[in-house]
Every structure is written in structure tokens, then in C-alpha cells.
Amino acid sequence: MTREIPRYDPAAIEPKWQARWEAERAFVAERRPGKKKLYVLDMFPYPSGSGLHVGHPEGYTATDILARHARMNDVDVLHPMGWDAFGLPAEQYAIQTGTHPAVTTAKNVATFKRQLKSLGFSYDWSRELDTTDPGYVKWTQWIFLRLFERGLAYQAETPVNWCPALGTVLANEEVIDGKSERGGHPVVRRPLRQWMLRITAYADRLADDLARVDWPETKLKQEQWIGRSEGAEIDFDVEGGRGALRVYTTRPDTLFGATYMVVAPEHPLVGGITTDDARPAVEAYQREVASKSDMERTALAKTKTGVFTGAYATNPASGARLPIWIADFVLGHYGTGAIMSVPAHDQRDFEFARQFGLPLVEVVSPDGALHDASNFDAAFTGDGVAVRSGHLDGLGTDAAKAAMIERLVADGRGARKVNYKLRDWLFSRQRYWGEPFPIYFPVELASGASDPRTDAHVVRYDQPIPLDERELPLLLPELDDFKPGDDPAGPLARAKDWRYFQRDGRWFARETNTMPQWAGSCWYYLRFLDPTNPDEAWSREAYDAWMPVDLYVGGAEHAVLHLLYARFWHKALFDAGYVTHDEPFHRLVHQGLILGENGQKMAKSLGNVVNPDEVVAAHGADSLRLYEMFMGPLDQVKPWQTKGVVGIRRFLDRAFAVCAGALGEHALDDETSRLLHKTVKKVGDDIVALRFNTAVSAMMILSNRLHEVAPIPTATAEVFVKLLAPFAPHVAEELWERLGHATLVSRAPWPTYDPALTVDDLVELAVQVNGKVRSRVTLPRGATEADARAAIADDAAVRAFTAGKIEKKFLYVPGKIINLVVA
């Protein structure tokens, strides 16, 4: 008897089940007492104009499988999605076309949402959030006020890349050879009042607490970025009573080898110590350096430059007279902006000394013997034994460091000191499409003036006043023209009616900078807890119910910035008592980049971009989801192969036919039954371990087997459909319904397995002679060594290789192998 089995038609079933999930509110996150919880979070996207690319669904499918699997295991799941919707592209588009960024953003969000929904992700859409929404901006500003009141937000005059022609500040990456990347206009370094966040206050904790989170190599990147180093600060007297020069060094043990000093060109002491003879050259050099961006200044492999100031300092250890130079390789913002140069033991100092004919003195010897440093080929930077160093002589490097610091402290000439590469975070942008700062300043009107909108006035930036919480959110003014202005105050400075206001008869001016895009993404995982709460950013109950984030999945490009910034905010909120964990993201995974079919990065210009909409149209969302999981390990870079999707489609076609054709209650044969139990175990284990590629493979193997023994019993089809459900939820729901269920498989319990059936009673073992497989033998699982010997005693293939030889060793590893060593 044959039955008519319907064909698998993703275009028909996918919208049907998406509508059903929505109607049943199947994925709304609810916390039930006594149940386990799982907060599984995707890095929310910036809704760009080009829509989703196939890279997005990679991480999103992984987290979706985890979320769906957890629900089937009766775990409460929080799996939300939102939009990181402030940002430059919408603003650039607004500048070109006059379209308000909010309009562009709304349109792009609609596209992204349609695409994400078409892939069947089980997000709790009732928690959807948008960083540009006033209800969200309010709390971003509220957190800023918390940072401000804790002294973590401050203003500073900081040099920025200002391009007068474009009327904007540029990032370092946007400046090439002193000109703007776009247009080639000149860029000047100019100090500008900026908001800074004191992330350096958290440098130690940000570095140390990495030890307690389950993160990949990203930890090392952050550690490197924070760049903690331990050393000492040492004061050198400048000759002629012109003060003291403080330096930072990680090698105080080499103090006796310091033969000259170098200070940063912008160091405040330079003007005071420079002699009249040297002044013209020094000032010319300072001007030259000032015009360079950080990028140029630190450009690789260039020869050292520098100028002698004419001044000398005294080496506090050796008493030697040290000429003081300025050079751009010494950075004004790191350490003290000045160094002692030990050319025999620092490669940069070595190169500089060679360049300008300065002397070298060996004070660390690799072997304890004295060498002549003047014929070194390179600096000796390793550890060794102190020489020519007075009281340090004979000490190893570590001991010498400690002894020297002890002496410096005793003499009041120095102290132990820790430094970081991490700098405070430049937090303001001269842009429109960002969160306004909830800060305003008093305005001083010129005498006789009455209105700062028309009259001369001074804004007292030195007296920032936080906005009262009840006035939040402070929303952006409506503008027609989004161009950056001709002054670096930004486009908001033109909205005079917004910027200036009167209170109690006095005039005030609002801050016209806006926050960077990072602001909204620093805390969105907290707002997901309680997204519509009008009175609090999140309630204590919601926090306790779901935090911390159990798994966070997103691109490695955010390894340092976003993930460091968010950790910083979280720790500040922890100190302020608003959160009860000091790390927000317990486990982190980066999905690997998906390359184009040609192995190159997907890019419009390379014509290798794959649009998920097209894949869905051709094979359905389930095929796309499964294929992205089947490509390889989640965290690995992998090239797209359109043909690979076809293979997945064939698998689903076959699985559909096998399950839709299931009938009866007959028993499976023993081998198939064992395979079923093994597969249930493997798929579950693989999901938890994020090994989705091998889970899909296991389901393929099972599907192929079931196809061979079809028609399969209904109960078997039910188990298979449940395994498939987290990966390919639409086809699973359709099959579940065909198997006679009125409820959703998305809410059905995950199948169990019998551990006894996941191992075979009879095991085939390879029989090796001297490590080479010569035969095979089947033994019961619990066979003893004697059984194994007996089993191969008459094996002709084995005997052919052992004949006439002496047995040296007999190895039997139960369940694994038999190895006979002969000679």
C-alpha cells in the first residue's frame, strides 16, 4: 500500500508557523518560581540600509537553537532583540538628502525586523527596544548622570582631528597624511573641549576580573588593550635649579646606565629648560610634531628624530650629566611624558643613541662579565646580572629592580608606579544623531545684552550642571539641516531655541555635543530585563530574575571597544548599587566571519554578497538556518557555498518525507533503536556545547537510516521531529501537526534517551601489530584481556605479521584497540 506523501514546501509552511507563534505568544519570557533561567543574548544590530546579510543569522541561529532547546527543557528563557539605531550612516544620508535620520532609521528597522521574523527566530518581540526611542534615551541619560555624579564623567581640552572644510571632527582612521580621507582636505590637530569618561579608574578591575568570566581569546585582547605595566617613577634634577624631571620606567635596575633623557615635545617643562641657543630648533620641531596625527607620529619603521634642548639633568644614581632631548617617539600622554634613556638595554633608546652619537653603558650583563656596549648590534633587553651599578652589582634583574626602588624611596627620589596604555574614553561627538548630554551651563551675557540667542555671551563650560532627573529625557531638537557647523560645537549649536533657555531669570546653555554610538549599546542588556518600565531603568525584581547574561554571542570586531565599555559601565553601576554582579556577561562567544564563495570577505565591491532573502525564497528559512550551522564550528571563519544549501535542502526533503510517512506502532530494529538513542544524546550534548555542525551531521545520519527502514513508527518520528525543532522550527512544527498534535513542538518536552542504548553491546576493535591495523575483531563490551587474546589467537591476518617473532607486549584497551608489539 502506498500513501500520498505531501511535498515539503517551505514557502507555504514558514509564514503559517510564524503567525501561529505570534498568535500564541509562544516566546514571551516569563519567570516561574523554582525554574532554571537562561538569558541568551545576541549583539543587537545597527539597522543599516542594506538589510541583513548572511553573517547576521549565523550567531542569531546559534542563540535561537540554544533558546529553543532550553524552553523544551522547561527552562525560563530571555531571548530579546533590539536596535542600535543611533549612528553615522543615517546622519550622513540626512546631510545629503534632508531626510530626517529618524525616518531612515524607522524604515531600516522595519526591513531588519521583517527579515529576522522571516527566519523564525524565537525572540520575545514584546521586549524589542530601540536606542533612539525617547523611553530608552531617558535612561541612557540617567546612567550618564550617575557617572557624572560619581566623578566618572568630566570635561577636558583634548587634541582632536578637526577638518575645517568638512566642518567636523574626524577619527584617527579617517585622517591620511594629514588630510581627510574623504575629499583630501587639510586636518588640523586642535584642542577642543570634550567629555571624557574615566575608564582608567577601572583599569585594574577591568583587567583582573577577566579571570572570572568564560570568554575566548578576547580576554587577552582586552588585557593587552588595558596594557598594565609595573615600574617606578624617578625624579632627575635639571641643572641650574630649573626643577626636576620625573620619568617612568619599568627598568629602574638600569638607572646607572641612563646616559641621556628624552621628553615629549609637548611636555610642559620644555619651554622652561630649553636654552636660548637651542630654542629656535626646539620650537621648529614642536611645530612640526603638532601638525601630525597620532597615526603619523607613531608610523612604523621610521627613523628616530629629535632635538637637543641644551639642558642637562643629573643621574641620581651615578651622578652623570645627562643631556635632555625632545623626540616624538616619547608620548606626552603615557607615563610622565619623559623617559630616562638606557641605550644599552632598550632598543628604541639604542636606535636613538646611534642616530645622534650618544654614549652607551652596559649595566645588565647576560653572563655577569663586563662587555663594551659601544660595539653592541642591538640593545640587550633581557634579564641578567647588574654590573657597573654600585650597590646593585651582582643582583639579578628582579632583585635589582626591587633594591633600586627601595633606595629611591628612601632617598625621596622615586616610587613604585603602575601605568596603563588604556586612556580615558573620549565620549563626545560633534554630531546630531546621538543622545544629547543631560548637562547645561550658565551663560554670562555681555553688558547690556539680554538674549544669548542674538547677543554676545560666554558659556561657562567650567560650571556644568546636571539636568534634573524629572526633566529626562532631553530630546533632540528638530532640524532641517544636519550638516556639521563651521564651528566645532556641532549642529545642535544652531538650534538656538533648544540650546538656550531661561530659568529664574537667568540664561543657560545646553551641551551641544552628543554621545557616541557606544552609549546605547553599553547597557541595552539591562533594559531588556524591564523594557517598558517608565519609572526605573530596570526593576530590582527583573534584574534578579534574569541577570547575569548567561551567553552573549556576537562578532569579534567588538572584542575590545563595546565589550570593554559595557563592562566599565556595569562596574560603575555595581559600585553605585544598581546591579549586583560585577561582570555582566558570564560567557561570551564570537561567531566566525562568513566569507564569500571566493574565500574573500563579503563586500558589495567584490560582488560576492549573499542576500538571506534569496536563500529563504529558494530553499526556506529552515535550510538557511541549518546550513549556517552545518558549515563548520560556530567560532570559525568559513566560506559560503551555495551548493551546500542544496545538500541541506535534500536532507529536509528526505526528513519531511520520512516523518510525514510515519505510521504504526511497530518496534524499530535494535540497531536503528540504538542509533536513535545515541542521536538524542549527541544532539542534546552538542547543542549545549555549541557544536551545531556535528549535531546537524548526527541528524543527517539518523535521517538516512530512518529512510532505509521506512515506514517508521509514529513515536520514532516524534522523537526525530523534536530533535529537529530547535534547528528547523518551521518544518518541525508542520510535521508535529501532521503527527496529530494540536500544540506546538516548540513547547514540547525535549526527548530523553536510555543511556544503556547509547553504547553497543558488541564492539568492533581494530587489531594492530606494531601499531598498524592488520585485522578486526568483534568483542562484547566487557571483554577481558584474556577474551581479547583468545579472539585473535587464530587470526590469520595477525599471524602473518607475528609469525616467527617474539611478543614483547600485548595491549588491550577495552572498547578501543588491541595492539600486539612483536620483534
Added chain:
RNA sequence: GCCGAAGUGGCGGAAUGGCAGACGCGGCGGAUUCAAAAUCCGCUGUCCGAGAGGGCGUGUCGGUUCGAUCCCGACCUUCGGCACCA
């Protein structure tokens, strides 16, 4: 330069001390078809051999081990991050 990750068939990958190449793509052969597509069945690392079978094989060279894709050392290549941070 420094730090990190990775090198396995024609391709994506599996196996992480015990039969290398599961699963999928591609390819080859067959069934079905008037024919093709789809589907189904079989084969598919490489060399020698008619075959049975055997040799070789996980970037390279060494080491540890009865046994190494897996652990250790050195090197090569690719990718990612940092890059004058004293």
C-alpha cells in the same frame, strides 16, 4: 616586531592519545525516464597491483609513547589583534 588562532581529500569539514577523512558538496557508475530534471542505489585520499592485498598520507623537521591529526620543541605559511606605551 610582539600577542593570539589555525594549517586534514577536488571543496566545507569530522575524529582531539586508539581503525584518519564521519556528514555534506562535487565527481564517477547504475536504476527510473522517450529524454532530461528530480529521486533512488553504489563507488569516490593517494600510489603499486588483474586481484587478494600492500606502501604512503593530517604544513615541515625533531621528540615523548606500544600507538600522535591530537601532547612537547623548533621552523614555515595563512588569518586576526596590537604596534616607538619606556
